[in-house]
Amino acid sequence: MSDDTGSTWGIELTPEHPPERLADLAELAEDEGFDVAFASGHYFNRDPFVVLSRMADATDDLQLGPGVVNPYETHPVKLASQTATIDEISDGRAVFGVGAGDRSSLSNLGIERDSPLRRVLETFDLARDLWDGETVTHEGTFTARDASLNLEPAGEIPVYVGAQGPHMLRMSAKHADGVLINAAHPKDLEWSAAQLGQGLAERSDDRGAFESLAFASVSVAADESEAREAARPPVAFIVGGAAEPVLERHDIDREAASAVSESLERGDLPEAFGRVTPAMIDAFCIAGTTETVADRFGAALEHVDGIVVGSPLGPDLEDAVERASEALARASTDG
Numbered sequence: 001m002s003d004d005t006g007s008t009w010g011i012e013l014t015p016e017h018p019p020e021r022l023a024d025l026a027e028l029a030e031d032e033g034f035d036v037a038f039a040s041g042h043y044f045n046r047d048p049f050v051v052l053s054r055m056a057d058a059t060d061d062l063q064l065g066p067g068v069v070n071p072y073e074t075h076p077v078k079l080a081s082q083t084a085t086i087d088e089i090s091d092g093r094a095v096f097g098v099g100a101g102d103r104s105s106l107s108n109l110g111i112e113r114d115s116p117l118r119r120v121l122e123t124f125d126l127a128r129d130l131w132d133g134e135t136v137t138h139e140g141t142f143t144a145r146d147a148s149l150n151l152e153p154a155g156e157i158p159v160y161v162g163a164q165g166p167h168m169l170r171m172s173a174k175h176a177d178g179v180l181i182n183a184a185h186p187k188d189l190e191w192s193a194a195q196l197g198q199g200l201a202e203r204s205d206d207r208g209a210f211e212s213l214a215f216a217s218v219s220v221a222a223d224e225s226e227a228r229e230a231a232r233p234p235v236a237f238i239v240g241g242a243a244e245p246v247l248e249r250h251d252i253d254r255e256a257a258s259a260v261s262e263s264l265e266r267g268d269l270p271e272a273f274g275r276v277t278p279a280m281i282d283a284f285c286i287a288g289t290t291e292t293v294a295d296r297f298g299a300a301l302e303h304v305d306g307i308v309v310g311s312p313l314g315p316d317l318e319d320a321v322e323r324a325s326e327a328l329a330r331a332s333t334d335g
Helices: 019-031 047-056 076-089 103-108 118-130 166-175 186-201 224-230 234-242 244-247 254-265 269-274 278-284 290-301 319-332
Strands: 008-013 037-038 062-065 096-098 135-141 143-147 160-163 178-181 211-220 285-289 306-313
Touching: 008 019, 008 211, 008 319, 019 037, 019 047, 019 096, 019 319, 037 047, 047 062, 047 076, 062 076, 076 118, 076 143, 096 118, 118 135, 118 160, 118 166, 160 166, 160 211, 166 178, 166 186, 178 186, 178 254, 186 211, 186 244, 186 290, 211 224, 211 234, 211 290, 211 319, 224 234, 224 285, 234 254, 234 278, 234 306, 254 269, 254 278, 285 290, 290 319, 306 319
Parallel strands: 008 037, 008 306, 037 062, 062 096, 096 160, 160 178, 178 211, 211 285, 211 306
Antiparallel strands: 135 143
16 A cells, blocks of 8 residues: 555545545545545544445545544444445455544543553454455354344455554554554654564564554645644644653643643633644644655654555645645655
8 A cells, every 4th residue: 555655645534624624635635646545433523434435436546444443332243344345346446544532532422442452352353354345243242143144345444443552553553454543753653663663573574564653643735834824723622632852852741731631621712722832833844835744754754654644634625635645746756
């Protein structure tokens, strides 16, 4: 899953916009040379699988998948069926992006995110068996009895695990086809690569190739300040959920980070976004002009096999898709 330069170009299209808009953006992304498009899955946005079906109709070669869905809101058997459906209507272009989900979003629904690593692993193990046409009975972090699908994928569906912590990173390297690293900064990607290396050392030879992708928040525009301003909302949410070691790695002021988190918990989004500091944007988003972003992409590609250009993309989505493609081309060529 890579372009002519050898590195994979991915894009995250967030269903905060209508399906037809995202279908048009997917078509543009394909024209701009992207290899894969992920539709993110959050209960408060439009359904990613509905959006992916529209994206499939609008494209010819672009790989498509949820990025990422979690096996708490939706039963793993149902996720396998939905992904197989996307594979069928896209003539074998589906990928399966699965992760543990956002703890705060799940808590809004009264869902406890228990045993996340086991649940994610069991989910894609089960999905692979179902896609192979097997009837499955499973008792673990979830239950399935005599479950099977009334359809078969056109081919192998690659599994990409959304990961940030050390255990999920290692598990993905050992068992999955790829990883979507929830990070944008070289420091985080270098640390993640070391964790992946431990998992790869235990990977079975018959698992095939493994691909690491930086699932990076990106904001690109002609004007640096406009790009950075557009980065505030996603960076606020990243800071709000950042683990203490990550904040330490970037020397983020604890009080400033706590102020962002507290504003988010109160539901005061304008205040939370306003409390995002320049250091937070530098640590958790690749933001700036095409030239700035190309340099940051180049630094990231020293540690990963490719980049997924994630939300917010930029203040102007169509312009941002084109600029991100140009930045990836420069970074891949320079590398």
